[in-house]
Amino acid sequence: MAAFTDLPIPDVALHGALSQLRARGPDGEGVWRENGVTLGHRRLAILDLDPRAAQPMHSACGRYVIAFNGEIYNFRALRDELLAAGGSFRTQSDTEVLLELFAREGVAMLPKLHGMFAFVIWDRHTQRGFAARDPYGIKPLYVAKVEGGVLLASQVKALMATGLVANAADVEGQAGFWLLGSVPEPQTWYRDIRAIPAGHYAWIEHNAISATTCWQDIGAAWRNTSPQPLPDDAVQARVRAALRESVARHLVADVPVGVFLSGGIDSGALAGLMVEAGARDLQGITIAYDEFAGSHEDEAPVAAAIAAHYGIQHHVRRVGRDEFLADLPRIRAAMDQPSIDGINTWYASKAVAELGLKVVVSGVGGDELFQGYQSFHQLPRLVRRWRGLSALPGIRWLGSKAGQWQAQRSGNARWRHAANWMQTIEGAWWLRRGLFAPDDVSELTAGMADGAKFDPAQSVHAMTGTLPRDPRLALGQIESMTYMRNQLLRDSDWASMDHSVELRTPLVDAYLLQQLQPLLGNFSRFPNKRLLANAPAKPLPESIIQRKKTGFGIPVARWLADAGIAANDGSRGWAVEVAR
Numbered sequence: 001m002a003a004f005t006d007l008p009i010p011d012v013a014l015h016g017a018l019s020q021l022r023a024r025g026p027d028g029e030g031v032w033r034e035n036g037v038t039l040g041h042r043r044l045a046i047l048d049l050d051p052r053a054a055q056p057m058h059s060a061c062g063r064y065v066i067a068f069n070g071e072i073y074n075f076r077a078l079r080d081e082l083l084a085a086g087g088s089f090r091t092q093s094d095t096e097v098l099l100e101l102f103a104r105e106g107v108a109m110l111p112k113l114h115g116m117f118a119f120v121i122w123d124r125h126t127q128r129g130f131a132a133r134d135p136y137g138i139k140p141l142y143v144a145k146v147e148g149g150v151l152l153a154s155q156v157k158a159l160m161a162t163g164l165v166a167n168a169a170d171v172e173g174q175a176g177f178w179l180l181g182s183v184p185e186p187q188t189w190y191r192d193i194r195a196i197p198a199g200h201y202a203w204i205e206h207n208a209i210s211a212t213t214c215w216q217d218i219g220a221a222w223r224n225t226s227p228q229p230l231p232d233d234a235v236q237a238r239v240r241a242a243l244r245e246s247v248a249r250h251l252v253a254d255v256p257v258g259v260f261l262s263g264g265i266d267s268g269a270l271a272g273l274m275v276e277a278g279a280r281d282l283q284g285i286t287i288a289y290d291e292f293a294g295s296h297e298d299e300a301p302v303a304a305a306i307a308a309h310y311g312i313q314h315h316v317r318r319v320g321r322d323e324f325l326a327d328l329p330r331i332r333a334a335m336d337q338p339s340i341d342g343i344n345t346w347y348a349s350k351a352v353a354e355l356g357l358k359v360v361v362s363g364v365g366g367d368e369l370f371q372g373y374q375s376f377h378q379l380p381r382l383v384r385r386w387r388g389l390s391a392l393p394g395i396r397w398l399g400s401k402a403g404q405w406q407a408q409r410s411g412n413a414r415w416r417h418a419a420n421w422m423q424t425i426e427g428a429w430w431l432r433r434g435l436f437a438p439d440d441v442s443e444l445t446a447g448m449a450d451g452a453k454f455d456p457a458q459s460v461h462a463m464t465g466t467l468p469r470d471p472r473l474a475l476g477q478i479e480s481m482t483y484m485r486n487q488l489l490r491d492s493d494w495a496s497m498d499h500s501v502e503l504r505t506p507l508v509d510a511y512l513l514q515q516l517q518p519l520l521g522n523f524s525r526f527p528n529k530r531l532l533a534n535a536p537a538k539p540l541p542e543s544i545i546q547r548k549k550t551g552f553g554i555p556v557a558r559w560l561a562d563a564g565i566a567a568n569d570g571s572r573g574w575a576v577e578v579a580r
Helices: 011-020 075-084 093-114 156-160 171-180 221-224 233-250 265-276 300-310 319-333 343-354 364-371 375-390 393-412 415-421 425-433 438-444 454-466 473-479 481-496 509-525 529-535 542-546 556-562 570-579
Strands: 002-005 029-034 038-040 062-071 115-123 129-131 140-145 149-153 193-195 201-204 257-260 283-289 315-318 359-361 501-505
Touching: 002 129, 011 029, 011 156, 038 062, 038 115, 062 093, 075 093, 075 359, 093 115, 093 129, 140 156, 140 319, 149 156, 156 193, 171 438, 171 481, 201 415, 221 473, 221 509, 233 265, 233 509, 233 529, 257 265, 257 343, 265 300, 265 529, 265 542, 283 300, 283 343, 283 415, 283 556, 300 315, 300 542, 319 343, 319 556, 343 359, 343 481, 364 473, 364 509, 364 529, 375 393, 375 425, 415 425, 415 438, 425 454, 454 473, 473 481, 473 509, 481 501, 509 529, 529 542
Parallel strands: 257 283, 257 359, 283 315, 359 501
Antiparallel strands: 002 038, 002 149, 029 038, 062 115, 115 129, 129 201, 140 149, 140 193
């Protein structure tokens, strides 16, 4: 929490924000104030557990003060460089390394940081603040405009808990939720709160925040990939080396690290790589549901087989309807902004906390990086074929009629646009990912948005920037900068932190992406994410590689319908419920 205001932020407002952030940092609270500047911090102790590493932290020279959320995985190497240059340290924390690096290099330090982070640094000499966020946007950072200044925090709800931010709706943010199931950054649910975009920084001066500046755009990895065909063995070897390095980085901690273990390739391969990297007494956590018992959706037996394959401890945590309904008020309170996802991660994190763990590794990002979604195969073929058919007389008309019939049959108006949207990869992606149709948005947002003006290609480009011509690479960029950024990563953050658990993502790592960029054009030759499955020295069994994808599902719609809370119509009914 940071405040830059004409008058000191009231104690009640500061207490409201820090109380809201308590679950994110139950191990300590710190506050520093000076001349209208307030930095507050809740600590989750992962590195250097000693109280000397608490925040807000001052630099050795006393000029800079920092409030930092996240982890810098290469902090020990950076620390050694600073020591060689004459620096000195009082702690063994990454926070102090980050602070001292900024004191020496300023903005130029950002590309050196390997990790997930959002932080604010105050320069007491120049009376300027600096705020920055990691390239993928793993850690959130929000800015609220208030009378006489600005507030920054890791949660939208923490900013609202100050009582200083107007409770006014953000038209674009709420419309974005109804379209895709999550609020697209930089918008939020509220008019006066914005996200500092992923990979951006900003300056705070005279109690106002500057326009943000992009310091790293992950989209460049896909759009600037040059075709470099390589032999399969060479691609596999370079991917294996990069993944091993990323996993080793993500194990840096002064507390034990567990792993979410589903029946899929992503978490299974990570478990194998963690064992290789030296993880001791590794514990894998799997969530299971009685409704799925004996079906393909039940991942517990498959996860148990993966745990046995790598010789790790395995814990199955079963969740039922009654527990979910009892937990629903807490889940909705923890959900920082409305989302149709995150419940499974919330329960997996609950299980991690019950085991006494504070850090867990997740396989999120594997599908986006290694082209694991069926859409990577289906949508390019669909667009190519539909473009060819559309040249025939009357086909577009027939397609429009078929779309109207499907819209009526399914109850989802977005199918009325199928004939037009399937002309482009962006439109086809929106047709597949969309929650409600733009036609419905005006009604759902009480007339705040005009569905008639909706252009899927324009909307996608607003979130991603320019796309590569290769449709599969384009989809990798789209998925990473929309669905993963605005939903998967955000949900992973609020759902895990509500249990005081830090969730780490070795497959969502800007340095890993930089290493793999020259290889991305080759990934289409490796179906079923074989590059990932074969990365451990002991590869995943073929039965796991060939197993039909189940996703990270949870029978929420059924539970809500049984309780008479929402219609049993999948994510649409859940979306209506969570947004109320």
